[in-house]
Amino acid sequence: MKRAEKRQALVDHYIDFYSLALAMLRDEQDAQDAVQEGIVKTLVKLHVDNVVVYCRMAVRNAAIDIMRRRQRLKKLDNIDIATDPEHDELLRRVSDAKESLPEATKILVELHDEEGYSVAKLAALTGQSVSTIRRRLDEAHIELRNKIKREL
16 A cells, blocks of 8 residues: 555544544543554554554554553652652752753653653654664663762
């Protein structure tokens, strides 16, 4: 199937994808995000027999990821973090260490660690391979650990 045919098939079924995501997430913005992620994943995939079915599953999986992210945030909201000066100092050191990273690496780490983006999603967004993204994240985490250990 040619790229133009893929796009047309996805456009023709956009409402179906959006309805599925909206039914699962019950939030318009999150549903749009899930559909966009599913469509991008489908367009990036080179060999797909049935783009509509593949995209529907990609949208479903994106919606599930969003629901899981919500659950993690809800759990974090319920945790009462004491204002411990030692804890604040450690957070400051982590933040300083992260700021010293190159801008592209810092963004990659923030998207992965704080926003919950998967390695595959980051690879699709950046146009790099999954193994390259994993390697860059591993190197960044090692560098952060070493900088924090040096300061302690």
